[in-house]
Amino acid sequence: MKTPESASDQRSGMLRIAVGELLARLRRAVAALYDPREGRSIALLVAAELTGLPTHRLLTDPQAPCCADGERLRRAERELAAGRPVQYVVGHTEFCGRRFRVTEGVLVPRPETEELVDWVRRDERTARRLLDIGTGSGCIAATLAAELPGAEICAAEISDEALAVAAQNFAALQVAVDLRRADALDGLEKAFDGPFDAIVSNPPYVPASDRAAMHPNVRDHEPALALFVPDDDPLKFYRAIARAGRRMLRPHGKLYFEIYERAARDLVRMLDAEGYGPTVVREDLFGKPRMACSSLK
Numbered sequence: 532m533k534t535p536e537s538a539s540d541q542r543s544g545m546l547r548i549a550v551g552e553l554l555a556r557l558r559r560a561v562a563a564l565y566d567p568r569e570g571r572s573i574a575l576l577v578a579a580e581l582t583g584l585p586t587h588r589l590l591t592d593p594q595a596p597c598c599a600d601g602e603r604l605r606r607a608e609r610e611l612a613a614g615r616p617v618q619y620v621v622g623h624t625e626f627c628g629r630r631f632r633v634t635e636g637v638l639v640p641r642p643e644t645e646e647l648v649d650w651v652r653r654d655e656r657t658a659r660r661l662l663d664i665g666t667g668s669g670c671i672a673a674t675l676a677a678e679l680p681g682a683e684i685c686a687a688e689i690s691d692e693a694l695a696v697a698a699q700n701f702a703a704l705q706v707a708v709d710l711r712r713a714d715a716l717d718g719l720e721k722a723f724d725g726p727f728d729a730i731v732s733n734p735p736y737v738p739a740s741d742r743a744a745m746h747p748n749v750r751d752h753e754p755a756l757a758l759f760v761p762d763d764d765p766l767k768f769y770r771a772i773a774r775a776g777r778r779m780l781r782p783h784g785k786l787y788f789e790i791y792e793r794a795a796r797d798l799v800r801m802l803d804a805e806g807y808g809p810t811v812v813r814e815d816l817f818g819k820p821r822m823a824c825s826s827l828k
Contacts, residue, residue, distance in 0.1 A: 546601040551593025553578050553604070560608040564748065573617045577607050580621040614748045626670040629677070631700050633668050636692035638757040640670040643815045644733050647789050647822045648674050650813065651731055654824070655785075658682045658728035662779070664715050664772055665689075665734050667757060669697030669708065675731070676706035685723055687713035690756060716771045725779040733789035734768035735760050765794060766801050773805040773825075780827045788823045795820040 557574035558567075565573065575586050581599040582589070610620050618624040618639045623632050626640040627648060633639055648671055655661060659682055663672040666686035676684040686708050688694050694712060701708045713722035715734060740762050742750055749758070760767055769788060776786055786807065790798055799810045802825045810825035 544601050545598050546604060547596055547598055549593065550578070550582075550584075550589050550595045550597050553582070553597060553599060554589065554593070556604070556608060557611065560611040563612070564614055564746075573611065576617055577611070577621060581607065615752055616748045619752065624668075626668075627674045627678075629670075629674065629704060631668045631670050631673070632696055632703070634692065634696055635752055636690060636754050637696045638667045638753055640668060643821045644671065644789055646813075646815055647671075647731070647733065647787060650822060650824065651675060651729065651787050652678050655679065655682070655729050660685065660727045662687065662723060662727045662730045664713075664719065664730060664732040665757070665768075666697050666710070667693050667733075669700045669710070671731055671733065672697070672708045672710075673700055673704050673706045676701075676708050677704065682728075683709065685709040685711070685727075687711060687715065687719060687722060689714050690754070693754075693757075715768055719772075719775040720778055723779065726781040727779055727784060728781055729785045729787060730772060730776050730780065731787045732768070732772055734772065736765065736768070736789075736791040736794065738762045738765050738791075765791070766797060769798060770801055770805065773802055773807060776827065777806055782827065784827050786823075786825050786827075790821055790823050792819040792821055795823065798823055799825075 554574045557577050558570050561570045561573050575589055578589050579586055581604055582597045584597060607620050616639055618633050619635050623630050624640055627645050652675060658679065661675055661682055661684055663686045666672050666688045669686060672684050672686035688697060697710055711722045713719055735758055737758050739759050742759060773786060795812045802808060802810050806828050807825040808828060810823055812820045813822040815821040
């Protein structure tokens with residue numbers, strides 16, 4: 532006779548399983564790819580998605596029975612074991628306290644990007660217009676639209692899939708963002724009329740030669756278009772945005788960038804040459820230089 536922990540309703544495909552066993556199955560799926568602590572966090576996130584139970588319920592009684600769609604569980608196990616990021620497995624992620632839909636054609640928002648957004652929203656409380664370049668999931672633009680209600684927020688993106696996902700997120704969060712298809716490297720001024728008080732961007736910045744050393748869940752699944760730049764011109768997006776900014780920003784308007792930790796000095800020199808400064812570089816929570824702000828001279 533089947534136990535409650537392993538019984539399956541053949542008609543519905545629902546699996547009755549103990550919470551502890553569900554978490555153990557998911558931890559086993561990711562054990563070869565992540566350290567135990569991260570694996571536990573991933574297992575909890577997926578288990579909450581599969582069961583509809585809050586995390587605290589999953590943690591308090593490992594013997595408690597729960598129900599999950601058996602096929603969804605097996606698919607999640609396969610995808611996690613193959614290195615697919617957990618955000619793509621569950622279809623969403625949290626950013627600045629809000630839920631954003633993400634798909635495999637959209638970069639997964641990172642905690643350091645939350646730090647960048649916090650900088651912008653603190654320093655640009657009186658801004659009238661801001662532009663987010665390379666919006667991806669729309670996490671930066673949507674957060675600024677929600678938390679700077681007096682400002683007009685615009686967002687640019689080149690990827691059709693990302694444009695669709697961003698539009699869905701803006702609608703779900705009920706924020707007003709002027710979203711347009713535009714290439715960060717060419718034609719921003721044609722897509723958007725200035726002036727802007729600030730331009731914000733988390734552009735591609737990982738040198739192609741660093742690709743092999745990246746975790747496979749990022750390297751093999753997240754969009755290369757949003758990640759990598761040529762080794763011989765790693766600042767190409769920053770330079771293009773800075774040059775567009777000279778024509779699109781108000782006098783003394785600001786650029787806010789998420790940056791590669793090894794590129795800070797080169798970025799400061801480039802911005803100075805392009806007519807910006809002083810440039811302030813800030814470290815993230817791990818002490819790495821990951822954010823920069825520079826004013827148009």
